[in-house]
Every structure is written in C-alpha cells, then in structure tokens.
Amino acid sequence: MAISRKEIEHIASLARLDSTGGIFDRLAEDMQGIVGMVDKLAELDLGDITDVINTERKNAFHEDVVVQEYTPDALIEPNAPDFQAGGVAVPRVVE
Amino acid sequence: MALYEKTAAELSAMLAKKEVSAVELAQDVFARTKAVEDKVQGYVTLTEESALAQAAEIDKRRAAGEELPALAGIPVAIKDNICTKGTLTTCASKMLYNFKPPYNATVMEKLAAQGVVVTGKANMDEFAMGSSCENSAAHPTHNPHDVNRVPGGSSGGSAAVVAAGEVPLSLGSDTGGSIRQPAAFCGVTGLKPTYGAVSRYGLIAFASSLDQIGPFGRSIEDVAMLLDAITGHDPMHDSTSVKTPFEGTVRAGLNADIKGMKIGLPKEYFGAGISDAVRESVLAAAETYKNLGAEVFEISLPLVEYALPVYYILSSAEASSNLARFDGVKYGYRTPNAGDDVIALYTKSRSEGFGAEVQRRIMLGTYVLSSGYYDAYYKKARAAQRKIREEFANAFDKCDVILTPVAPTTAYGIGAKTTNPLEMYAGDICTVSVNIAGLPGLVQPCGFDGDKMPIGMQLIGPRFGEQTLLNAGLAFEQASGLRNIIAAL
Numbered sequence: 001m002a003i004s005r006k007e008i009e010h011i012a013s014l015a016r017l018d019s020t021g022g023i024f025d026r027l028a029e030d031m032q033g034i035v036g037m038v039d040k041l042a043e044l045d046l047g048d049i050t051d052v053i054n055t056e057r058k059n060a061f062h063e064d065v066v067v068q069e070y071t072p073d074a075l076i077e078p079n080a081p082d083f084q085a086g087g088v089a090v091p092r093v094v095e
Numbered sequence: 096m097a098l099y100e101k102t103a104a105e106l107s108a109m110l111a112k113k114e115v116s117a118v119e120l121a122q123d124v125f126a127r128t129k130a131v132e133d134k135v136q137g138y139v140t141l142t143e144e145s146a147l148a149q150a151a152e153i154d155k156r157r158a159a160g161e162e163l164p165a166l167a168g169i170p171v172a173i174k175d176n177i178c179t180k181g182t183l184t185t186c187a188s189k190m191l192y193n194f195k196p197p198y199n200a201t202v203m204e205k206l207a208a209q210g211v212v213v214t215g216k217a218n219m220d221e222f223a224m225g226s227s228c229e230n231s232a233a234h235p236t237h238n239p240h241d242v243n244r245v246p247g248g249s250s251g252g253s254a255a256v257v258a259a260g261e262v263p264l265s266l267g268s269d270t271g272g273s274i275r276q277p278a279a280f281c282g283v284t285g286l287k288p289t290y291g292a293v294s295r296y297g298l299i300a301f302a303s304s305l306d307q308i309g310p311f312g313r314s315i316e317d318v319a320m321l322l323d324a325i326t327g328h329d330p331m332h333d334s335t336s337v338k339t340p341f342e343g344t345v346r347a348g349l350n351a352d353i354k355g356m357k358i359g360l361p362k363e364y365f366g367a368g369i370s371d372a373v374r375e376s377v378l379a380a381a382e383t384y385k386n387l388g389a390e391v392f393e394i395s396l397p398l399v400e401y402a403l404p405v406y407y408i409l410s411s412a413e414a415s416s417n418l419a420r421f422d423g424v425k426y427g428y429r430t431p432n433a434g435d436d437v438i439a440l441y442t443k444s445r446s447e448g449f450g451a452e453v454q455r456r457i458m459l460g461t462y463v464l465s466s467g468y469y470d471a472y473y474k475k476a477r478a479a480q481r482k483i484r485e486e487f488a489n490a491f492d493k494c495d496v497i498l499t500p501v502a503p504t505t506a507y508g509i510g511a512k513t514t515n516p517l518e519m520y521a522g523d524i525c526t527v528s529v530n531i532a533g534l535p536g537l538v539q540p541c542g543f544d545g546d547k548m549p550i551g552m553q554l555i556g557p558r559f560g561e562q563t564l565l566n567a568g569l570a571f572e573q574a575s576g577l578r579n580i581i582a583a584l
Contacts, residue, residue: 041479
C-alpha cells in the first residue's frame with residue numbers, strides 16, 4: 001500500500017529521527033519500495049495459525065545475586081558525551 | 096609455506112611442539128596485514144600492541160610447562176559489534192565512534208580463557224545492517240579475490256581478513272546471512288550456529304531473536320575449533336543461551352564418512368534469479384555427495400518466497416526497538432546542534448549518528464509495529480515464522496541436511512547495488528530462512544565462476560545439528576580439495 005509523506009513523517013517522529021532535512025527525502029522515497037516488498041506477505045494464507053508465541057521455549061531463571069561489577073564513575077564517565085558532577089549532563093527537561 | 100598461510104589447526108600443532116612461538120606467529124600475521132591491508136581494508140581497529148603482549152604471555156606459560164588449550168596463541172579477529180573491554184567497539188557507526196565497552200562479551204571471556212591473540216576489530220556494515228560491507232561509516236572493505244568487488248556483509252571484514260591470510264580465524268555475527276554470505280563471497284568457511292548455542296551477551300543487538308555469533312576459518316576443522324571455544328550456556332547473562340549437546344566436542348567428533356547421509360535439495364532455491372554459475376557449482380557438489388555415498392534427493396520448501404518480507408519485518412521491528420537506546424545521552428555520538436531542546440538532542444543525534452541504511456530499518460520497524468499496522472505486518476510475520484519453522488522441521492523428517500546456494504551470484508562490484516536497497520535485500524533470499532527458523536547453517540567454498548570469484552554452498556541442519564553439518568562439510572572439503580584458499584593479492 002502507498003504510504004503518504006505525512007505518515008512517513010509521523011513514523012520518523014515516533015522513531016526520534018529528524019524528518020526536516022539531510023537524507024530524509026531519499027529515505028521517504030525508499031520507504032515506498034520497501035513497504036511494497038513486505039506487502040507480499042498479505043498474499044500468504046496462514047489458515048488457522050494465529051499463535052505467535054514461541055512455544056518451544058520456557059522462561060529461564062537464575063538466582064538474583066547482588067554484585068557490584070562497576071562503580072558509576074568507571075561505568076559512565078569514560079563514555080558519556082558530557083559528564084559533570086558525577087552525572088550525565090543533558091538539556092533542561094523541566095520548566 | 097609462510098606461517099600466515101597455515102590453518103589454525105596446523106599452527107596449533109606447531110605451537111604445541113614449540114616449532115614456532117606465539118610472538119613469532121603474531122609478528123608474521125601483522126607483517127602480512129601490513130602488506131595487504133591497504134588493498135583489503137578489513138579492519139577498523141588493529142590491536143597489535145596488546146596482541147603481542149597476549150602472545151608473549153602464552154609463550155611464557157608454555158615455557159613454564161603449562162598445558163594450554165588448542166587455540167592458545169592463535170590469532171583471531173573480532174567483528175566490531177562484539178564488545179571488547181577497553182578496545183573501541185564502534186559497530187562501524189558514527190553513533191559509537193568513540194565507544195570503549197566497560198566489559199567483555201561472553202565470547203571474549205571464553206576466547207581469553209583459551210589464550211587466543213586478538214588481532215583487532217573487523218569492519219562490517221553499520222550495526223550489521225547490509226550485505227556488502229559498504230554501509231560502514233569507516234570505509235568499505237574490498238574482496239581479496241578482486242579488490243574492485245565487495246566482500247559481502249555484514250561480516251565483510253571478518254571474512255576478508257581470513258581470505259587475505261591476515262589471520263587464520265575470526266568471529267562474525269549472523270542475523271540474516273551476515274556470516275554465510277561473506278564467507279561465500281570470499282571463499283572461506285563460516286558457520287551460523289543454532290540460535291542459543293552461543294551467548295549473545297556483549298553482542299551489540301540488531302535483532303535479538305535472530306542474531307547469533309559464529310566462526311570463520313579456512314577449513315572445516317578450524318571452524319570446528321573456534322566453535323568449540325565459543326559455545327556454552329550463559330545463564331547469568333543470556334537467557335536465550337542453552338546447553339548444546341556438542342559443547343567443546345565438535346572438532347574431536349569430526350568424521351568424513353557420510354555414507355547413507357540423506358541430503359535434500361530444495362527445488363525453490365535453485366530457480367529463477369540464481370545465476371547459472373552458482374546453480375551449476377552447487378549441483379556439482381550434490382553429485383560429489385552422491386559419489387561419496389550420500390542419498391541426494393529433491394525436496395520442496397515453498398515458503399521461501401515469503402522469507403524476505405518475514406525477515407525484513409521481524410528484524411527491522413526488533414532493530415527499531417534495540418536501537419532506541421542510542422539517544423546521544425549516555426554514550427556515543429551527541430549532536431552539537433540541539434540547543435536547549437532535549438527532543439532535538441535525541442532526533443539530531445540519531446539522524447546525524449546513524450547512516451541511511453540503519454535509518455531505513457528503524458523506519459520500517461517502527462512502521463510495522465505502529466498502531467493500525469501491527470496485525471498486518473508484525474503479527475502476521477510471526478505467524479509465518481512459525482509456519483516456516485514447521486516447513487523445515489518436516490523437511491528434516493526426510494533428510495539429515497539441506498544443500499542450497501548461499502547467494503544468487505558471486506561477489507559483485509563495489510557500488511553496484513548501493514542505489515537501490517531492494518536489490519541489496521533480494522540477495523539475502525537463500526540465507527534469511529535459516530535465522531527465521533533458528534537453525535545452523537554452514538557455508539564453504541564449492542568452486543569458482545568464470546571470473547575466478549569464489550562460489551559458496553550452504554548446508555542447513557536441524558537445531559543443534561552442527562556436528563552433522565561439519566561432518567558433511569568435511570567430506571566435501573576432502574573430496575574437492577577446496578580448503579585453505581588464500582587470495583593472491
């Protein structure tokens with residue numbers, strides 16, 4: 001089925017991708033073809049198969065053992081884009 | 096024969112007999128790497144200094160009389176989506192351009208226990224999304240058999256460095272063919288293990304229900320050695336890992352006597368779209384199996400025509416969820432253009448940090464999971480997955496292994512398929528069903544086309560049928576002599 005530009009922009013906003021420029025025009029165009037490809041699945045008659053739960057597997061449990069593998073500084077600081085006063089700095093999120 | 100031209104099994108025997116030291120071996124493979132890496136560009140990070148230190152440590156332990164595992168001192172390259180503590184792990188993405196994991200993947204802990212020498216991190220399609228290694232943010236990798244062609248993907252670097260003689264073994268990952276297709280394109284041997292056989296802890300997730308780490312080598316025995324080192328139940332870290340019936344015993348169990356083995360040829364895998372050279376080569380391998388005493392017969396797996404939509408729906412849906420964690424906040428790339436807006440921080444970091452193919456998959460995945468489309472796409476694809484699994488299970492009632500092509504063609508030119516993503520996706524037709532069904536798949540060379548490019552064949556087994564697969568692979572390898580192929584460069 002054809003997918004409108006407005007719909008594609010909505011999908012981008014759900015996916016936290018920027019739809020205002022860059023490569024987005026090209027992506028929007030590619031999406032038409034890709035959705036057309038996956039639409040082939042509509043042809044497939046699955047009869048009464050509706051159960052999508054993987055019945056071969058069971059939940060796996062293990063003991064909840066508390067260990068301290070890392071200190072917060074050692075875990076976060078080396079890779080954080082902006083590390084200040086023991087935390088990750090981000091733009092203000094509350095007014 | 097130079098050291099770099101030997102298989103891991105040969106090198107292991109030489110190391111054990113002290114005919115060569117691990118340091119000498121490491122120096123030899125790095126000399127080979129320096130000689131050819133400009134042409135191949137299979138690595139994104141080389142770890143020569145730590146490799147030589149690891150090799151020196153192995154030599155010290157051996158000199159002290161310690162009994163060491165078979166892989167001790169053997170150089171191994173690691174795909175760049177497998178976390179290596181303190182060593183860059185970028186997934187070939189701008190998003191993780193500076194990421195140094197604070198922990199090791201389980202497979203890295205297992206390889207460390209074996210005493211392997213890690214030579215570096217191998218190039219890949221960004222976040223393992225792609226089939227040509229051209230989606231790398233670092234650089235494309237070139238096929239060692241013709242540097243104007245792609246090595247395949249996504250584990251293109253892992254396959255290319257083995258084919259080029261830069262290293263005897265490497266690890267890759269396979270979500271829809273990412274070990275098997277580059278193995279075929281580069282003329283090496285690669286195995287996608289049964290889902291659950293190898294812990295995924297520390298493998299940066301693409302599609303968690305399909306991803307699996309696996310080995311590359313230049314012989315069946317070498318692939319068996321590396322498989323033995325990485326399988327195992329990992330209850331603390333990966334709840335989808337399981338204890339296999341063959342943990343650590345596959346190499347010892349290799350047996351090339353395949354008389355009476357039942358080999359199915361699914362007719363749908365040999366039809367239109369498969370090049371003549373590939374079809375003829377794989378059918379010739381089937382004849383070889385007949386001559387070796389196997390029973391070879393046609394079977395039917397008609398659902399293969401729906402495998403691509405099922406795969407792209409399921410894998411993209413999982414990718415859109417898994418990659419939501421990359422938001423520019425805690426690690427990796429953060430946009431300098433967000434101002435004071437936290438939503439702009441997320442969207443700009445993601446749009447600037449991810450390449451086009453990754454964004455396509457995230458968009459498709461978000462679409463098929465979104466309200467109003469979930470039932471028609473995701474839910475139906477999961478139901479079709481069950482049907483595909485049943486189709487394979489029925490096939491394995493009749494045969495022990497299934498023989499197919501790996502890809503419709505041999506390796507194509509760099510840039511040939513980058514403008515149309517659908518053309519690239521179509522090349523995955525022979526491999527994705529194996530992931531959808533959670534089965535093991537072995538790829539090894541079975542010939543060359545008119546341009547002297549390698550052709551691979553795929554053997555598919557039932558769940559945990561790795562020993563049977565590798566036995567069948569060994570029988571063909573011995574009959575054909577197609578092993579330890581190193582590109583001339």
